[in-house]
Amino acid sequence: MRKLLASVLGIALAAAGTFAGEITVGFAQLGAESMWRTANTDSVKGEAARRGINLVFSDAQQKQENQIKAVRSFIAQGVDVIGLPPVVESGWEPVLREAQEAGIPVILTDRRVDTSDESLYTAFLGSNFITEGENAGNWLVRELMGRYGVVKGEVFELVGTVGAAPAIDRKKGFEAVIAKHPNLNIVKSQSGDFTRAKGKEVMEAFIKSPEWDKAATKIIYGHNDDMVLGAIQAIEEAGINPGKECIIIGVDAIADAFEAIAQGKMHCTVECNPLLGPQLFDMVEAVVAGKEVPKTVYSIEGTYDYYCAEALLPWRRTLY
Amino acid sequence: MTRIAAIAVFWTCLLAVLYLLRRQRNVAFWPLLALSAILLFNLFFTPHFYNLEMRGGHLYGVPIDIINHASKVAVLSLGMTLVIGAGGIDLSVGAVMAIAGATMAHLNIEAGMAPGYCILAALATGLLAGMWNGFLVAIMEIPPMVATIILMVSGRGVAQLITSGQIINFNNPVLNFIGNGFILIPFPFILTLVVFGVTYGVTRGTALGFMIEAVGDNEVAARRAGLSAKTIKFLVYVFAGLCAAVAGLVHTSNIRSADANNIGLYLELDAIMAVVIGGTAMTGGRLYLASSVIGAILIQALTTTMYAKDVSPVVAPVPKALVILAVCLLQSERVRRYLADRPNRAQGRGNE
Numbered sequence: 001m002r003k004l005l006a007s008v009l010g011i012a013l014a015a016a017g018t019f020a021g022e023i024t025v026g027f028a029q030l031g032a033e034s035m036w037r038t039a040n041t042d043s044v045k046g047e048a049a050r051r052g053i054n055l056v057f058s059d060a061q062q063k064q065e066n067q068i069k070a071v072r073s074f075i076a077q078g079v080d081v082i083g084l085p086p087v088v089e090s091g092w093e094p095v096l097r098e099a100q101e102a103g104i105p106v107i108l109t110d111r112r113v114d115t116s117d118e119s120l121y122t123a124f125l126g127s128n129f130i131t132e133g134e135n136a137g138n139w140l141v142r143e144l145m146g147r148y149g150v151v152k153g154e155v156f157e158l159v160g161t162v163g164a165a166p167a168i169d170r171k172k173g174f175e176a177v178i179a180k181h182p183n184l185n186i187v188k189s190q191s192g193d194f195t196r197a198k199g200k201e202v203m204e205a206f207i208k209s210p211e212w213d214k215a216a217t218k219i220i221y222g223h224n225d226d227m228v229l230g231a232i233q234a235i236e237e238a239g240i241n242p243g244k245e246c247i248i249i250g251v252d253a254i255a256d257a258f259e260a261i262a263q264g265k266m267h268c269t270v271e272c273n274p275l276l277g278p279q280l281f282d283m284v285e286a287v288v289a290g291k292e293v294p295k296t297v298y299s300i301e302g303t304y305d306y307y308c309a310e311a312l313l314p315w316r317r318t319l320y
Numbered sequence: 321m322t323r324i325a326a327i328a329v330f331w332t333c334l335l336a337v338l339y340l341l342r343r344q345r346n347v348a349f350w351p352l353l354a355l356s357a358i359l360l361f362n363l364f365f366t367p368h369f370y371n372l373e374m375r376g377g378h379l380y381g382v383p384i385d386i387i388n389h390a391s392k393v394a395v396l397s398l399g400m401t402l403v404i405g406a407g408g409i410d411l412s413v414g415a416v417m418a419i420a421g422a423t424m425a426h427l428n429i430e431a432g433m434a435p436g437y438c439i440l441a442a443l444a445t446g447l448l449a450g451m452w453n454g455f456l457v458a459i460m461e462i463p464p465m466v467a468t469i470i471l472m473v474s475g476r477g478v479a480q481l482i483t484s485g486q487i488i489n490f491n492n493p494v495l496n497f498i499g500n501g502f503i504l505i506p507f508p509f510i511l512t513l514v515v516f517g518v519t520y521g522v523t524r525g526t527a528l529g530f531m532i533e534a535v536g537d538n539e540v541a542a543r544r545a546g547l548s549a550k551t552i553k554f555l556v557y558v559f560a561g562l563c564a565a566v567a568g569l570v571h572t573s574n575i576r577s578a579d580a581n582n583i584g585l586y587l588e589l590d591a592i593m594a595v596v597i598g599g600t601a602m603t604g605g606r607l608y609l610a611s612s613v614i615g616a617i618l619i620q621a622l623t624t625t626m627y628a629k630d631v632s633p634v635v636a637p638v639p640k641a642l643v644i645l646a647v648c649l650l651q652s653e654r655v656r657r658y659l660a661d662r663p664n665r666a667q668g669r670g671n672e
Contacts, residue, residue, distance in 0.1 A: 032485070034485075034581070035485060035486060035487075038485065159633055162633050162634055188630060189630075189632075189633075190626075190627055190630070190633055191633035191636075193582075195579065195582040195585075196487075196575040196577060196579055196582075197571060197574065197575050197579070197582065197583070200574065200575055201385075201389055201627075202627060204385050205382070205385065205624060205627035205628060206627075208368060208371070208381065208382050208385070208628075209368065209628065209630075210367070210368055226487075226579075230575055233575065233576065237376075237500065238375070238380075239375060239376055256487070256489065
């Protein structure tokens with residue numbers, strides 16, 4: 001009965017919304033646990049305001065039950081579309097089914113859900129970590145070709161937290177690219193837990209290894225910028241010039257990495273884009289207009305190197 | 321040639337120390353034996369392990385990395401030894417490290433304060449956190465695990481508030497020196513030796529050490545004997561808080577940025593592990609300071625050996641766990657008695 005009432009109310013509200021020509025979107029943000037997340041929130045809010053979309057925003061403080069509550073209240077309010085970055089993968093089927101029964105499309109952002117029934121959500125929008133790894137690999141191959149005319153080198157890899165999806169996929173994508181080049185190999189690979197401190201500690205160990213002395217072209221590939229920034233300190237403290245004697249690549253494109261590139265201490269950072277607002281509302285508008293949207297949409301992610309980092313730094317500082 | 325001579329001298333000294341410790345039945349023998357085993361392994365299987373050189377006016381090499389990175393946990397474990405010796409436990413030290421680091425970076429960058437004041441203020445946050453824990457445990461009589469878990473959970477949030485959720489970078493010669501400086505050997509290790517010296521002097525030079533052990537062994541008996549158990553319990557938590565602040569400064573300074581999310585994360589567990597490896601019983605009543613420091617160095621030596629041997633990060637925790645398990649087993653009375661009795665049993669003269 002309550003469900004029926006809710007859906008009747010929802011349809012009425014939605015009808016009123018459509019009548020006024022205004023789209024209402026409920027966004028059940030998972031929290032504010034990192035700078036990446038804060039930038040994500042700002043992007044969604046800013047883009048909604050720019051397009052005149054009515055955004056109902058809720059912050060679940062990293063708790064799934066809060067997110068489920070938020071989605072239920074969006075269903076009751078009869079929003080047009082629900083945006084949901086699920087905090088965990090499992091346990092979403094009941095509430096997604098409720099949304100489906102109420103006829104409200106759900107767009108998952110930046111994380112996926114674990115379900116056998118893919119019809120429960122309309123689309124997924126987020127990063128492709130494998131592509132990020134490939135972007136890093138492709139940039140490296142181009143750079144080596146440009147510098148030496150041959151693709152040859154020894155890669156010292158700083159892996160993310162063991163078992164984390166970005167760590168697994170960024171390794172996979174990178175390895176897939178360099179596998180095509182027999183003289184480009186990963187000679188050392190250790191986990192730096194995605195932190196500056198561990199990145200620095202692991203790099204200190206790398207520098208003292210025989211592999212480091214043997215390496216003709218020293219390449220450092222880190223699964224995030226923070227580990228790479230720690231590693232750069234270790235390289236400098238060992239009396240080595242990171243910009244001249246190494247090729248250093250990170251992932252995330254945080255502002256501090258742009259600064260390191262601008263200072264000539266790092267060479268490239270691959271973007272992991274939190275600014276999903278524009279793409280999200282493109283999809284929302286398409287869904288509301290009754291158009292088909294692809295099931296999986298990957299966020300637009302760039303690769304930034306020393307040609308552009310210095311010029312882009314002031315802009316990046318305003319982002320995240 | 322000098323390298324081989326130096327290694328020979330080092331090993332002679334190490335074996336002499338081991339022999340003396342064994343004869344005195346000193347608890348530090350076991351963790352030092354395990355550490356020697358790791359060093360021996362590296363002597364044969366990691367050729368670059370013993371490459372010590374002078375670079376940039378200071379010593380440079382893998383062993384230097386080990387004592388450098390072991391310093392954080394070593395300082396933490398000194399505070400933790402007193403707390404555990406007094407029958408308590410402090411789970412909040414990792415979070416207190418984050419608060420101290422965040423305070424130092426924030427005051428330097430956002431408030432533009434001189435480095436000396438930043439350091440003092442950061443140490444004060446550690447004292448304050450320790451007083452809070454001491455108040456909850458000693459005065460309010462909340463079980464230590466419950467009392468300190470409060471700050472463990474909320475402390476990182478406090479650190480986040482101080483840094484507004486950002487990683488604060490700083491670049492000040494004084495602040496950089498705490499975690500990166502060298503006076504021939506790494507400054508963090510010198511700091512560890514100083515904290516060790518002071519702690520040892522205060523606990524063993526006076527009756528304070530015995531008082532802490534008395535409170536940890538049997539609080540009621542200690543009180544009946546006229547000791548103020550409350551004061552002693554309060555003080556050990558304050559000291560642990562101060563040690564955590566020192567470790568937090570070292571950690572933050574080392575990466576020249578306050579990373580409130582990650583500084584000191586899970587290090588309370590490493591500190592407890594170092595204390596246990598050192599032979600201090602979790603039930604309290606005994607404290608072995610030098611042994612805890614060796615325990616901290618042992619943990620770091622294991623980690624660094626995994627890097628040097630290029631053990632895959634997926635399996636690295638397994639050999640580490642095995643070595644630590646072996647040391648803990650050697651600390652067990654029962655295992656030791658079994659090992660000591662074995663020759664007798666073999667000759668059919670078992671004393672059971």
